[in-house]
Amino acid sequence: MLEQTGIPEASDINGVFPSDERLAKGPVAVIECFQRIPCNPCSTACRRGAIEAFDDINDLPKVNHEKCNGCSLCVSRCPGLAIMVVDMTYAEDKALLKLPYEFAPLPEEGSSVTALNRAGEAVGEALVVKVQNTPALDKTPLVSIAVAKDLARTVRNFRVTDDTSAESPGILRGDEAPSPMVCRCNDLDLDNIRDLMKKGFTSIDEIKRVSRLGMGPCQGRNCIPLVLGELSRFLGKPVSELDPGTYRPVVKSVSLGAVAEYDGEALTE
Amino acid sequence: MNKTADIVIIGGGVSGCSIGYYLLKNGAKNVVILERDYLSAGATGRCGAGIRQQWGLELNCRMSKFSCEFFENAVSELEFDGDVEFHQGGYLLLISAEAELEQMKKNIALQNSLGIASRLITLDEAKEIVPYLNTDNLLAAAFHQKDGHLNPFHTTQAFAEAFKRLGGVIETRTAVTGVTVSNGRITGVETDKGTIQTGTVVNAAGGYAQGIAKMAGVELPLYSERHNILVTEPVEPLLAPMVMSFSLNLYCQQSPHGSFVMGRTDDSQPRDLRVSAYSGFPELMSRSVTGLMPPLKNLRMLRQWAGLYNMSPDKAAIYCEAPNVSGFYTAAGFSGHGFMMAPATGQSMTELILGLTPTLPWPKMGLDRFETGELLLEPSVV
Numbered sequence A: 001m002l003e004q005t006g007i008p009e010a011s012d013i014n015g016v017f018p019s020d021e022r023l024a025k026g027p028v029a030v031i032e033c034f035q036r037i038p039c040n041p042c043s044t045a046c047r048r049g050a051i052e053a054f055d056d057i058n059d060l061p062k063v064n065h066e067k068c069n070g071c072s073l074c075v076s077r078c079p080g081l082a083i084m085v086v087d088m089t090y091a092e093d094k095a096l097l098k099l100p101y102e103f104a105p106l107p108e109e110g111s112s113v114t115a116l117n118r119a120g121e122a123v124g125e126a127l128v129v130k131v132q133n134t135p136a137l138d139k140t141p142l143v144s145i146a147v148a149k150d151l152a153r154t155v156r157n158f159r160v161t162d163d164t165s166a167e168s169p170g171i172l173r174g175d176e177a178p179s180p181m182v183c184r185c186n187d188l189d190l191d192n193i194r195d196l197m198k199k200g201f202t203s204i205d206e207i208k209r210v211s212r213l214g215m216g217p218c219q220g221r222n223c224i225p226l227v228l229g230e231l232s233r234f235l236g237k238p239v240s241e242l243d244p245g246t247y248r249p250v251v252k253s254v255s256l257g258a259v260a261e262y263d264g265e266a267l268t269e
Numbered sequence B: 001m002n003k004t005a006d007i008v009i010i011g012g013g014v015s016g017c018s019i020g021y022y023l024l025k026n027g028a029k030n031v032v033i034l035e036r037d038y039l040s041a042g043a044t045g046r047c048g049a050g051i052r053q054q055w056g057l058e059l060n061c062r063m064s065k066f067s068c069e070f071f072e073n074a075v076s077e078l079e080f081d082g083d084v085e086f087h088q089g090g091y092l093l094l095i096s097a098e099a100e101l102e103q104m105k106k107n108i109a110l111q112n113s114l115g116i117a118s119r120l121i122t123l124d125e126a127k128e129i130v131p132y133l134n135t136d137n138l139l140a141a142a143f144h145q146k147d148g149h150l151n152p153f154h155t156t157q158a159f160a161e162a163f164k165r166l167g168g169v170i171e172t173r174t175a176v177t178g179v180t181v182s183n184g185r186i187t188g189v190e191t192d193k194g195t196i197q198t199g200t201v202v203n204a205a206g207g208y209a210q211g212i213a214k215m216a217g218v219e220l221p222l223y224s225e226r227h228n229i230l231v232t233e234p235v236e237p238l239l240a241p242m243v244m245s246f247s248l249n250l251y252c253q254q255s256p257h258g259s260f261v262m263g264r265t266d267d268s269q270p271r272d273l274r275v276s277a278y279s280g281f282p283e284l285m286s287r288s289v290t291g292l293m294p295p296l297k298n299l300r301m302l303r304q305w306a307g308l309y310n311m312s313p314d315k316a317a318i319y320c321e322a323p324n325v326s327g328f329y330t331a332a333g334f335s336g337h338g339f340m341m342a343p344a345t346g347q348s349m350t351e352l353i354l355g356l357t358p359t360l361p362w363p364k365m366g367l368d369r370f371e372t373g374e375l376l377l378e379p380s381v382v
């Protein structure tokens, strides 16, 4: 199940894919955003009004596939890399997938890469047709790959072939680049986290107490999954065996005034 | 894990770490701290972090003064390579009834006689310290500049690192499951990771101290009560002192990081070791705190949690060796103010265990007071 594995199943994917008629008309956005989270850049990115305005910041995006022309503006805006543009009219037997890709190295145009499914497993070959990495994309490069049409609903990423394939792809990072930010609320970067792990703070709750990780306005929604990944690599244990730390109320920050004025039913245990 | 130890301390909160440090500093050897989770996992990591010397009992004043002076120099004394964030913005104790005012005058006279420079201030003076304070239901306030708040995690870490530097051993994720006694003497401690032979056990298990004592066949007159607390988003410095009201039963401070931390005592809370967050708390808390400091209405709360107050019958700590089991010592029952007393706890327990001449009033804080009736009833607690 998606909730347990984090990997959408065929039914989840079919639920957000455009109709066959729409796919036959040309490029179109597919948004695989399955969890209600406080996030909305996609809804303001589209200039054609194809992504319905949100009533609540937690809403899931709804695409009006008829209005969408596949322009890809929204793709790099989504911080969750949840959007791709699919073009089933690209060639007789090939579909073109325009994917947001934040791994290093970027592939070469014209090269062949290993196509991956949503679980990260190799499922075939893909040809890199185009690589876009302009400043406007704000470090979320777009890579267009051509894949066999019958794989259009299966492929969602790729691995640059030949290289040190055993190693997992790293965060996009040049050697002299500053250490990537992990916790924006409290200004902690990857080096800070690694130092703490080396000092023996090897659980989320301990790192939290010593560094304030996860104590800021995001309450760990952004940083804790990243740190769980680091801990997993450091301890050599899968994330599923690690303690994700304690999540506590409130879910969304709320002003003390609003709470004080609450006059609904008395809350009980 | 060590198979033997001279002294085993149960509990890696601020008390256990402080006791460990003072023991080694005073010549003890082979001391092990056992902690079920990780350091500061108990009340220490959940507390309001307040440090004050404004007490109504002489012994509380002396214990807290000793501790506060320690905290002022903790970083160098413990050779800590971080900061314990001791912010001495004062404690502003709000007074709202005549009887409270009379008590406060007595307290202040006592405090002044012990070298604690607290004073009674007018509401206008209180408003100079907190300009947006709503003084409608208040009569006056007491203030002591050297009180304040301190980072519990870093303080505990500082004690723990100093303890280790002196040769102490800390085993985290090691839960004590039994305490063995033979002929009325401690012989060892059983854990989920193995057994340690020892003749001396120090029970510093906070809210779980009465349970640990039972393992050794010792009855302690303690119970644990859930206390709730919340934190807001960080904002610019707006509140220098810790504000406390005994009649509203609340305290509120702004941490150096900028978030406001506040808690409130509520008699309806469970006493069954539950530490889940109480959903009725934010409502009650925000009503009382925004009544007292209206601009706080605009602050957003981020998180609430709860921890255990380990309560003794007279709301003062118990420092003792069990009358029926020699070698079984307890430092518990802090009744909501054990964080600020941690250095005094370490010093007192060390004097008790190593048989040193008392420099602090701990001899009055044993179990026998509940037999003799010489209770230590502290008038000023939240």
Ligand SMILES: Cc1cc2nc3c(=O)[nH]c(=O)nc-3n(C[C@H](O)[C@H](O)[C@H](O)COP(=O)(O)OP(=O)(O)OC[C@H]3O[C@@H](n4cnc5c(N)ncnc54)[C@H](O)[C@@H]3O)c2cc1C
Pocket: B010, B011, B012, B013, B014, B015, B016, B034, B035, B036, B037, B038, B039, B040, B041, B042, B043, B044, B045, B046, B047, B048, B049, B050, B051, B174, B175, B176, B177, B204, B205, B206, B207, B208, B212, B227, B228, B229, B263, B306, B307, B308, B309, B331, B332, B334, B335, B336, B337, B338, B339, B340, B341
């Ligand atoms: C909401 C709240 C606000 C507070 N505000 C203040 C304040 O402003 N100022 C102040 O001075 N005090 C305050 N206190 C009280 C203060 O937190 C405590 O008195 C103090 O932290 C006690 O420290 P401790 O080390 O004795 O206990 P704890 O910190 O509770 O440590 C006990 C440790 O023992 C461990 N343990 C338990 N059972 C076992 C076992 N079987 N085996 C191994 N380990 C075990 C626990 O995991 C825990 O880490 C507050 C408390 C709460 C709950």
Ligand code: SF4
Pocket: A028, A029, A045, A046, A047, A048, A049, A050, A051, A063, A067, A068, A069, A070, A071, A072, A073, A074, A075, A085
């Ligand atoms: S691809 Fe372009 S038109 Fe389609 S939803 Fe995204 S921004 Fe709108």
Ligand code: SF4
Pocket: A031, A032, A033, A039, A040, A041, A042, A043, A059, A060, A061, A077, A078, A079, A080, A081, A082, A083
């Ligand atoms: S921007 Fe991405 S993650 Fe955010 S709501 Fe839109 S699709 Fe979902």
